[in-house]
Amino acid sequence: MRTLAGCAILAVALTAHAEPTLPTERFVLANGLTVVLAPDPDVATVAMHAWYASGSDDDTRGRPALATHLAFRGSHHLGDGEYERRIEAAGGWTDVTLAADHTSLVAVVPAGALGLVLQLEAERMYGLPEGLRANRFVEARDAIAADRHARATELAVAHALDPARPAALGDGSAIDPEDFTAFWRTHDDPGHATLVIAGRFEPVATRKLIERDFGWIPRAPASSRPVATPAPLAHPVMIELADDIPARKLVIAFRTDRPYAPATAAIGVAAQLLGGKHGLIQQRLRSATDIRTTLVPAADGGRLTIEVVVGQTDATVMRAAVFAAIGDLGQADLAPARAVLDARFVESLENLAFRAEAFARFEAWHGSIAAVRASFGVDRAALAAIAATWLADTAAVTAIVSPR
């Protein structure tokens, strides 16, 4: 009896520790900047994630893509490369990424350098267009062309999935500095941004710093993003492409629902079950090959891509194996996939850069740690349902990609 009681206490203790304890504080400045503070006194560094709600889908001309290439090329008070140099000199790192519906800038520094990072980002948020220099502008436009070449297959498949959207990355050649500045002022202003600070910092002092550094930046007039209702592709699409790849591959892509929607959660578990060397697709194939599943979320609906290296094998046979594997989803053993997804998600929160990004996603896409973890608990019926709808043969873009 004494042992049983001990076990009960231990079980309660474990349950009490089962959820991450990562408190956050949210506030919105008068100019519309949303701020999420996630202090963690147990670490020695701090991450800043600046999420700007303009991505490659928001402009046919490629101005968001141009902005990523100009991110560190100078601003009103800072010279070319000075943003990065100052952060690296403080012992940190920084990076900028472009997604379909947003652009992110992340910086991770030792705790004592948070003041530096905040001032640098405030400077960049307002002052980037004021630092445009002719040679850097031309270089950035060239870089977009290089990006388009490097991501040719991905962009072609994404466009086939949703022809109504602009060709991702746009065509930067038609942009001039006035266009760019106008776009920046109306899309990368405080009203379209979320600032997340995660790690070692003092919340009260940090809030004052943010108010001082960012509070004066003017807000652009409110703009309403057209709201699309995600739906599976109505008709199958077959395309043939050539790319700089070593061996022929099969790419099958599907639309997905909004982030954190039940169907998207089920598709996330499906991606885990389908991919990898022990996954359902591999089980349906006779010989081992490289299989990669990638889920790209976006506010108005994202995409799931399955890539299979086919080499000289008949791509039609491989395609049939992929859809047979999708048909297996309704009978799959879900426990390992759920466990892996849950563990990897919690593990990612240890990394401050990922943690800050997660809180930015939650703010933009209406999620939470608990909701994400709960979403891994989909059942077989949900998987069977998405297999018959979002991942149906008739809702797929199929691309055969050959080496150039």
Place this chain on the structure above:
Amino acid sequence: MRCVVLVVALALAACHHPPPDSPSHLPPSIWPTAIDWAHPPAPEADPPARDRTIVDHSLPNGLRLVIVEEPRLPLISVATIHRAAGSREDGAQPGLAALTADLLDEGAGALDADTFARQVEAAGAHLDVDIATDYASLHATTLADHLDATLALVAAAIRQPHLYDRDLQRIRAIRIAELAAEDDRPRTVAALAFDRVVFGAHPYGHPAEGVAASVATIGAADCRAFWERAYGPATTTVIVVGGAPAAELERAVVTAFGDWAVLVPPLAPPPHVGPARAPVLAFLDRPGATEAAIVIGKQVELAGGDRLAADVANQVFGGGPGSRLDRRLREELGVTSGAASSFWRGQLGSTWSIVTSTSTSNAARTIGELRALIETARRIEPTPAELARARSLMLRGVSGVFETTAGTTRALERLVVQNRELTFDGYRERIEQITATAARAAIDDAWSQPSIVVVGDWQKLGPALAALGLPIQKL
């Protein structure tokens, strides 16, 4: 002609509404004057690191247990360290310890290899096996909810591995292929050759993974015999770090390992590595190679305060981007994409070495520069700025290690295998006490007459290297 057209097009593009070459013409500013925008604030002193309570004791069966609570996330990181299972313990069969360790998670107890892998996945866990010269280790990361299941799998791998011949054949083939692939990586080849030059026939002189000729002769019976004499509670340390109370973590370890009563033979006295050998120029000929891999260094003896002074000196000298090596060779001369110095620390001996690679045409010059940099470092103390930067980077590096459960586990593992006290208390103060004089002295003592190992084209490099005046040893 095509290039000219492209250049003209780019020029026209640039001329189309050209942006300013400087932002000075811009309209009146709205920038708040209360902030000095032209001079962003310098980083402030980092706050002190959080103290951590480390539980460290042995179970009745002799197994050492180290526990640290990290309550933020429900994650658990586990490391099991096996001090008798390192590669120097496998005597005449280099690679036996590594193959045995690799087989541990290829089926154990009632689970065959595939089922074992699926069970690991079902626990949401990673399971990795590492082999080092002085020890072998298993690492697992999982959620607190799966702690018991994960520890049960780890315990099964260590206590009841199948070590079947069919699994051995597969793992051995992979290992032999990996060893062959290493031959295509000149820096790896040079680093392995450096160990042979420095440690000779001592087990530290051969790679932990063995060599293909030796690995090919290892059978399942060899692995089982090695496992029986190397894996037991008395030579094992279990480190658990993570989001559960220490008592709960200990209970789980006791459940998994408390009844492990196997006796293993006492550890044999370690063989002496001997004194530092006379310097040589060792060369591995790669006819036609366009690149040369270079390692310069020697065996060193460092303990206590000397060790920390050497760490500071290394940070100044070759500890990554911004160090003297990096500034001179990469930034100023552009002869290499990277040059760094580092320690390898074993229980019986250590090395301090520089590793870099460069084009064949720059190899002789690079070696000359390295030798000059070494001599300068032996004579001239670090500047106050260099010293401050080195201290700062080291302190931040240590702080960063403790941000993840796996990082904390790895840091404790290093302390355990080096027989050091399990604490970082006072580290900041001890770092700050290291003077420029002590740092210079550490380099002066350690870097007299280093050996040089070069992997490259002898026909092109031989004459210049012969002029260095060191005895030449062709490998």
